[in-house]
Amino acid sequence: MKNYSLKWRLVLGIVGTFIVVWAVAFAWLYNNLENKMSETLDERLSASAHMVARLLNQIPSNELLESARPIVNETDQQNLIACEVSFFSADISLEKQIVARTRGAPNELGDRPIGFSTWTDHNQNVWRSYVLKKQHLRVVSAEKVEVREKLLVEILQSVLYPLILTLIICILLILWVIRVEFKPVDDMTKALIIYKNKHDKELEYLTHRSLKSMPKEIQPFIENILQLVERLQLSLENEKNFSAYAAHELRSPLTAIKTNVQLSKMLAEQNVNHQDLVECLNDAEINISRYQNLLEQLLILSQTEHQKDKKIGKIYLNFELNQVIDQLKLIYADIENLVVVDWKSLGSVMIADDAIQIILRNIIENALKHAETSQVKIYQKNHKLYVQDFGKGMSKDDLKNAGQRFWRKSSQGQGYGLGLALCKVLMQQNNYQMLLESGLGQGLTVILDFNPINA
Incomplete structure (x- = not known):
């Protein structure tokens, strides 16, 4: 398993949870808002159609037909809402007559079924309409779906921007809080890194650090680690000191032995019959030199490891x-x-x-x-x-x-x-x-x- 930072894993976990929860909340808000807005705007279409029908019902049919002059030839003008009022005669052989119509209204308004419907005109514009038939009048009120979509986007933007800003502030606060809470752990980590290539002075500083600011959950772990490091350092110190003391104490006896061997060799060389003894003394002198060299290297190694400056x-x-x-x-x-x-x-x-x-x-x-x-x-x-x-x-x-x-x-x-x-x-x-x-x-x-x- 790869190494990872507990601090950053915690940050990513909390931030990821925040983002997922807020994304779900935003999706729920979007869906709920879209449904509620559609219901409200549909009610507005229905209320508009009923209002127009009540107003026109107050005018006698003859006067309405004689005075109304609808504009039906300017269908290219772009409007976001449209309305059309038609009059049906009691004579079923007569076709309906358009009494009033808004500028730019699509020709397909008259073909809509009673009630709510969504449809597309010849210019590929999507409309939402409501058809009301009351006595001899047929009222159609419609609006482009584009109006609803723009309104929904504006509402969502007004909600989304503060939501994103709040999320960023929360993430920054999470980073700050975790950084403050992890500061004792970070300080201990830095101290351990500094000690990695240092000597005993840093170990003394490390082992005398206050653990009061440490979280209670990791205090026993840190204490045990420091005690282990201290015992290990003490063991290494004892090993170094033993090597140094042993080498130092053996140096003088070996020098004395070597001197005696050399004197014995000189005496033996004066007698021709003692050649075997001379060879033995030569071997002894070589071995003593080897041990002296070993002691010198042990002393140098010990001094090198203890040397600070x-x-x-x-x-x-x-x-x-x-x-x-x-x-x-x-x-x-x-x-x-x-x-x-x-x-x-x-x-x-x-x-x-x-x-x-x-x-x-x-x-x-x-x-x-x-x-x-x-x-x-x-x-x-x-x-x-x-x-x-x-x-x-x-x-x-x-x-x-x-x-x-x-x-x-x-x-x-x-x-x-x-x-x-x-x-x-x-x-x-x-x-x-x-x-x-x-x-x-x-x-x-x-x-x-x-x-x-x-x-």
Whole structure:
């Protein structure tokens, strides 16, 4: 299921409900108004016909026929209402005689049945008419349906515009109310987002936030989450402190042991019969050096994770890489032949000076020790530093695990699985990332991407 915002889902739900309810109410209003208006206008037609019939009945038939001069030849004039009065003689052999007629009345008025009817004239105009037959008079009153439609539209517009305005105001009020009510939740969310890439200071600020303004329904959830985060942070702190204290306490004994081993080795070398002892002491010295290196990396890793203020500045990769190569010459005498650097491609990056030296040293040493390569190539492209070896490489599964603490490709290896993990932590702390690309038999390429992650 896709992520969604509870706040906006609530807003859309309420607004959608408002729109549906008001649309149903408007449809009901439209239908009811149309029916009521049709009834009212039909009553007006009927009342008009009866009024005309009562007035003309007061005039004697002879006088009415002699004085009436209807205009029946101007049917092209456009009128919205029409009326026609006809006189029927007692002699059934005589046709009806039109006594009076409005200008522009359609010729079809005389053919309408008694009562109400809706019909279309020869100009395709739709009419609504009422026919009244009273004694010798036949009165037809009619109006165009267009009049009714315009009147209905005007009435609906006068209702619809305030309705839409009210709906918009209600939606704005809903947004404002939900925003105010969700403000404590939003503040807590922002605090959690800020803490995501921060240190202990922000956690202390987060755990001491007041929960009084939180809705009661989510207060227990927030409290439990904060307690869980606090316990987790305490556990991580204890783990870091243990590593740091253990490494610090073991450093001095290992140094003393190494010194004693070196002295014993010097004494054993003076006697030709003690060559086996010399070899054992050599192995012991190598192992002690390995453990010293492990302790140094643990201390650096612990200090790196505890460090809050990093002295970030502009450093030049060619200068830092030269220093690292000079340091490694003490271990690898032919390192200048093993490491091929494209010096012209190297530029500058923003990072702490000690961090970049640790990163470069670990990556280069990792390639020389474990990759079984004859050469290591270093170059920079698109603000990314590539350290490429041509050794046996790694499988896809190994790439997923590489960079995790204490992970080693083989238990027979000399390393402790901290080199790449330390590089990864240092890059992340400077808002950069370290990527690994490899294939079996194709070597390993470590990419130091100095493009900021959040840029």
